[in-house]
Amino acid sequence: MMRKRTPQRYSPNEKVEIFELEFLPHIHSIYNFAYRITFDEDDAKDLVQETYLKSFRFIDSFDKGTNAKAWLFRILKNSFINEFRKKNKEPVKIDYQEVEAFYNSDEVNHMITSNLQVEAVKEMIGDEVSIALNSLEVDFRTVIILCDIEGFSYEEMALILDVPIGTIRSRLHRARNLLREKLKKYAGSMGYK
């Protein structure tokens, strides 16, 4: 899917066909993801526009009929990291390895207990789930969205995010622990134990 390969030579008509039949059907997923990582409709539009214009510019390096969705998500993730974050000058540059090491520590594992109840989660409304998800640091939020909303496999996620599968597993594990902890706080405020 994303191996180094000999570029195709698509005709102009083929290019438009691939763009409209293989790329555009994923635009709502791409936009939803862009919105969930930027929290801003205009930024999401810019990111999606950039992603799709790049996908068209580099269409010769895409193999027709392969995993267009993962290919587009990979372009989006690179645009977000390389340009969007730079342009918007994130106030604090986070060392993600450090963050992951912290969340991988036993100390945090002990902090995160699981007495959240199924009934409490079932009672929650979208806004509460959304606030809990949005409060996760972007790398943790990203793996939850890619896995649970978009249904990507671990292998696809590793390709999209350009990290080893082991990192995907541990990042997901920590992300789920943190999300459960956030949801537990809401459940507590709703009167569940």
Added chain:
Amino acid sequence: MARREKLKNVERPCPDHEKCIHVINLVIDGEANKDEESFFYTHIRDCLDCAQYYKLEQSIRAAIRKKLEVKEAPEELINELKKRVKESFLKPSDDVS
């Protein structure tokens, strides 16, 4: 008697919950291999801790899938992209930037 023994097992704290959590998540994500799957199905029948964790994780994933508002790309953005792609053929190069 057999039933009482069974219940004793179910109510005992999971002896290796960390490992089970890992396997349960692989199973829910469809990433478990055959050994992990069979471990999961035999163990979870007898372990209340793990059965509860499994149900909770499933309910959280369901909440994420079903309760979050899905933002759809605005129609004008889709039209703009289509227009720019078509316009690119009027230029000498394929540069759509």
